[in-house]
Amino acid sequence: MAANxxxxxxxxxxxxxxxxxxxxxxxIEETERNLVNMYPLPDRRLLSIYFYHQLSKMARPLGIxxxxxxxxxxxxxxFYLKIEIRRTNPALVLAxxxxxxxxxxxxxxxxxxxxxxxxHCWDTSFNDISKIGECEFTLISEMNSQLIIHHPYRSLAExxxxxxxxxxxxxxxxxxLNDHYLTDLPLLHAPHVIATTAMFLAVVLKPTQGGLQGHxxxxxxxxxxxxxxxxxxxxxxxxxxxxxxxxxxxxxxxxEAVVECTQELISLYEIWESYTDKTCxxxxxxxxKARGLDK
Amino acid sequence: MFTGYNTKKRVNERYKxxxxxxxxxxxxxxxxEGKNGRVGEFAIKKFxxxxxxxxxxxxxxQSAIREMALCTELSHPNVVHTVEIILExxxxxxxxxxxxxxxxxxxxxxxxxxxxxxxxxxxxxxxHQLLQxxxxxxxxxxxxRDLKPANIMVTSAGKVKIGDLGxxxxxxxxxxxxxxxxxVVVTIWYRAPELLLGSRHYTxxxxxxxxxxxxxxxLSLRPIFKGEEAKMDSKKTVPFQRNQMQKIVExxxxxxxxxxxxxxxxxxxxxxxSLAAGNARFHRPQGLENWYQAxxxxxxxxxxxxxxxxxxxxxxxxxQLLEYDPQKRxxxxxxxxxxxxxxxxxxxxxxxxxxxxxxxVRRVSQEDNDIRTSSLPGTKRSxxxxxxxxxxxxxxxxxx
Numbered sequence: 267m268a269a270n271x272x273x274x275x276x277x278x279x280x281x282x283x284x285x286x287x288x289x290x291x292x293x294i295e296e297t298e299r300n301l302v303n304m305y306p307l308p309d310r311r312l313l314s315i316y317f318y319h320q321l322s323k324m325a326r327p328l329g330i331x332x333x334x335x336x337x338x339x340x341x342x343x344x345f346y347l348k349i350e351i352r353r354t355n356p357a358l359v360l361a362x363x364x365x366x367x368x369x370x371x372x373x374x375x376x377x378x379x380x381x382x383x384x385x386h387c388w389d390t391s392f393n394d395i396s397k398i399g400e401c402e403f404t405l406i407s408e409m410n411s412q413l414i415i416h417h418p419y420r421s422l423a424e425x426x427x428x429x430x431x432x433x434x435x436x437x438x439x440x441x442x443l444n445d446h447y448l449t450d451l452p453l454l455h456a457p458h459v460i461a462t463t464a465m466f467l468a469v470v471l472k473p474t475q476g477g478l479q480g481h482x483x484x485x486x487x488x489x490x491x492x493x494x495x496x497x498x499x500x501x502x503x504x505x506x507x508x509x510x511x512x513x514x515x516x517x518x519x520x521x522e523a524v525v526e527c528t529q530e531l532i533s534l535y536e537i538w539e540s541y542t543d544k545t546c547x548x549x550x551x552x553x554x555k556a557r558g559l560d561k
Numbered sequence: 562m563f564t565g566y567n568t569k570k571r572v573n574e575r576y577k578x579x580x581x582x583x584x585x586x587x588x589x590x591x592x593x594e595g596k597n598g599r600v601g602e603f604a605i606k607k608f609x610x611x612x613x614x615x616x617x618x619x620x621x622x623q624s625a626i627r628e629m630a631l632c633t634e635l636s637h638p639n640v641v642h643t644v645e646i647i648l649e650x651x652x653x654x655x656x657x658x659x660x661x662x663x664x665x666x667x668x669x670x671x672x673x674x675x676x677x678x679x680x681x682x683x684x685x686x687x688x689h690q691l692l693q694x695x696x697x698x699x700x701x702x703x704x705x706r707d708l709k710p711a712n713i714m715v716t717s718a719g720k721v722k723i724g725d726l727g728x729x730x731x732x733x734x735x736x737x738x739x740x741x742x743x744x745v746v747v748t749i750w751y752r753a754p755e756l757l758l759g760s761r762h763y764t765x766x767x768x769x770x771x772x773x774x775x776x777x778x779x780l781s782l783r784p785i786f787k788g789e790e791a792k793m794d795s796k797k798t799v800p801f802q803r804n805q806m807q808k809i810v811e812x813x814x815x816x817x818x819x820x821x822x823x824x825x826x827x828x829x830x831x832x833x834x835s836l837a838a839g840n841a842r843f844h845r846p847q848g849l850e851n852w853y854q855a856x857x858x859x860x861x862x863x864x865x866x867x868x869x870x871x872x873x874x875x876x877x878x879x880x881q882l883l884e885y886d887p888q889k890r891x892x893x894x895x896x897x898x899x900x901x902x903x904x905x906x907x908x909x910x911x912x913x914x915x916x917x918x919x920x921x922v923r924r925v926s927q928e929d930n931d932i933r934t935s936s937l938p939g940t941k942r943s944x945x946x947x948x949x950x951x952x953x954x955x956x957x958x959x960x961x
Contacts, residue, residue: 270701275634369623370630372730377620399618403566403648406621406629411646413630414731 271456275412280344282453287347294350301352305553308546311537313351314448316546317342320360323387328375330368332444337415338367339447341405347453348408355559356550357388362401370413392560418443421461429510431465439468442531449530455523462519463527469510566618568649575599575647576656578932580925587624587727591932592659592925602659603644607652607932618651624727625653631703631726632657639694641714641724654932660714660722662920664775668710670920672782678860681871684779686912687713688878689902690721691772695893698723699765705729708771709748710778719911732765749790749805750774754816755887757802757809759828766887769896773882780871780879781856785812801832810836813883814846821886849880867905874901 271277282290295302307313318339325335341363346354361384368375377395385393392398406413422443426436442464446452451460514521554560576593579602583590588609595601608625632643632655644656664687671679691713698705705712707728714722753770755763777785788805810816815837818824837843853876862870878901884890891899902908909915 273636365620366626369621369626374623395619396617399620400566402621403618403651407566407569407648411629411633413626414634 271416271458274414274416275410276414276416277456279410279412280453281456284450284454287450287453290347294348298350298352301350301553305352305549305556307351307549309537310450311448311534312541313546313550314339314343315538315541316543316550317356317360318448319543320357320387321364324361324364324380324383327383328379330364330375331371331373333417333419334364334367334371334373336417336419336444336447337371338363340415340452341367341409341413343447343450343453345405345408349404352553352557353559355392355554357384357554357560358392358397358401359405360384362398362405365398366402366405366413370415416457418446418457418461418464421458422464425461425465429465429469429513431468435465435468438471439464442467445534446527446531449534451527451530454530455527459520459523460527462514463524463531466510466514466524467528467531470507566648566650570645570647571649572605572647572654572932576603576605576932578605580927582923582925592923593656593932604657604659605932606655606657608654616651621653627730628726629653629655631729635698635701635703635726637694637697639690639721639723640697641722657724658716658722660724661717661922662715663724664710664713664715664779666923667715667920668778668782670918676782676860678862679779679782680916680918681862681869681875682906682909682914683912683916683918684776684871685902686719686908686910686914687715687721687779688772688776689897689908690910690912691723691775692893692897694721694723695768695772696897698729699768699893702731703729704732704765705768705771707748708768708775709751710775713775715912719909719913721912749788749802750784750786752802752805753887754806754809754885755827757806758824758830758833759799759801760887761828764887765893766890769882769890769893770887772893772896773879776875776879776882777852777856780853780875781860785852801829803832803836806833807836810843810846812847812852813849813885815843816885821889823886823888849883850876853879871901872904874899874904877901 308316318335321335321338324330338360342360345359345363361380365375365377365380368380377398381393381395381398384398419440422436422439425431426439431439439461443460446460446464514524575596576599577596579592579594581589582592582604588607591605591607593603593605595603608622629646633646636642641660642658644658647654647656667679671677695705695708703726705723705726705728707725708723712723712725714724716722751771751774753763753767756767774785786805786808788802788808791800791802791804793799815833816824824830857871864870866872878891878896878899881891881899882896913920
């Protein structure tokens with residue numbers, strides 16, 4: 267389990283194909299057809315960005331670490347794969363996911379502190395710890411008590427030593443890992459595949475190119491490099507990239523999966539350009555208020 | 562969902578409670594039979610709410626969360642199997658496979674009415690199975706942290722199962738030192754010297770010390786280091802467990818920097834020298850070998866090298882488990898390769914194989930058979946207390 271991803275509940279029960287995800291989501295939407303039609307929501311990735319901002323806002327004053335934040339993000343994603351979002355108060359779900367993730371990642375926070383931060387950053391009206399306590403039951407129950415999450419950070423740390431990544435490359439790879447929680451990748455691929463993708467992108471993109479969001483173009487060229495790996499191992503151009511390319515070609519890492527991860531990240535960075543806090547906030551507020559979900 | 566948490570499974574629809582087994586700091590354990598097509602016997606652990614008398618959701622304790630997550634994830638023939646977890650109206654139930662015996666009960670049975678040694682073959686099989694379960698846990702970065710006879714289950718088919726993962730946790734690159742999480746771990750008699758000396762970053766080796774203590778107890782039928790626990794003071798500072806450390810030193814002798822190079826770095830190192838003052842036995846410790854020979858003799862293991870005697874290999878294994886320096890202590894994997902397990906015959910898969918001894922079945926009390934509405938755990942002392950032998954130290958403290 268913790269050491270053994272292959273035996274984990276994450277691999278056995280929480281890793282899907284894209285098609286499976288699509289089917290499952292369609293099924294949930296169908297059960298709430300009226301709600302879905304009545305309250306349109308922004309793209310899932312934009313919502314994820316908004317959720318991430320809200321989680322960070324709660325986490326920062328409490329000094330909560332990235333790994334707990336990442337676990338909370340995975341919990342939220344799993345939960346909304348089972349429950350239609352318009353039936354929930356996302357503020358409560360996020361606060362609860364963070365509360366639970368902190369316990370699981372061995373950096374527990376008192377439920378009152380979580381409640382206080384949630385109220386502070388959502389100006390929400392739930393003001394009772396029992397709301398979080400009850401939502402915790404729902405969250406755990408929907409996840410079938412499968413709470414241990416395998417993150418790609420560990421694999422990245424191993425790759426970093428193996429390939430002697432520079433500090434900048436490592437930092438870039440880390441932030442790519444942080445970003446992948448905004449996509450479905452944690453439900454689609456094994457942590458080592460995601461870590462490999464992040465490392466590869468970091469090396470190919472070069473950290474000097476500034477902000478990440480503008481990276482779609484860079485990633486596209488990276489994709490071509492991966493294409494070369496598959497077609498003609500050993501034919502790369504740059505030395506450093508060459509070493510990686512050779513390793514990728516020889517390793518058992520699933521190249522198709524790395525390509526898929528890369529594409530997923532490109533489309534995240536593309537859609538990110540259209541992100542505004544306000545749209546997400548307003549559209550969520552609409553169904554929450556109208557349905558009295560914050561009561 | 563926000564009209565309240567909707568229970569999907571109900572414990573009373575799925576199980577018939579046969580009786581109450583025990584209670585502890587965590588809650589209560591019941592024996593149950595399957596209902597509506599479910600067959601077999603089960604042990605159901607009901608967690609007590611975080612606060613006594615809590616009628617509202619107040620957040621699940623971290624140890625319950627850990628146990629639920631680990632039980633769901635783990636699967637090994639020598640770790641108690643979790644059948645399911647039921648969350649029902651503010652209560653949490655973990656349903657386990659049922660085990661008729663545990664090591665505490667087995668040791669108890671051999672002490673009464675008069676002392677009669679546990680057969681050497683039984684001990685070898687128990688230890689072998691226990692270590693296999695532990696290898697699995699440690700490979701998966703899980704430290705048990707509360708191994709003791711009461712937590713080692715044995716089925717009527719002689720299969721040993723590590724139970725009670727309430728204190729277990731993952732130890733891969735913790736975000737905080739393990740000390741920060743739980744100030745006190747492991748029931749005092751089984752607590753490793755590095756814990757007694759205040760180590761902040763302890764390792765799975767603490768579980769191997771406990772295995773050594775359990776091995777010794779199976780041989781002698783008494784806890785080998787039976788110290789008295791110093792209670793936490795009102796400021797919640799952790800006291801130095803002077804008496805427990807004394808008990809260890811009386812047999813093992815004083816630890817020193819030659820045997821344990823990092824000894825002086827232990828936070829409570831300074832306390833050690835004061836132990837010796839005025840205690841003659843410190844300068845003439847019994848020595849583990851003398852303890853071992855006396856124990857075999859007292860319990861009338863037949864002399865000479867045979868499968869009926871734990872032998873020199875048994876001593877050698879015990880000595881390497883009760884090694885002061887956690888870095889030198891055997892790992893679970895290394896312990897399994899010890900000659901003790903290969904000399905004479907291989908350990909049996911059923912620890913009761915070739916044994917004529919009949920162990921009594923687990924006692925269950927009929928006083929409290931309503932798992933849903935029963936009085937809150939700990940408020941009523943019916944059935945067996947937490948650890949059913951008188952004089953067992955109370956379990957761990959809640960984490961801070």
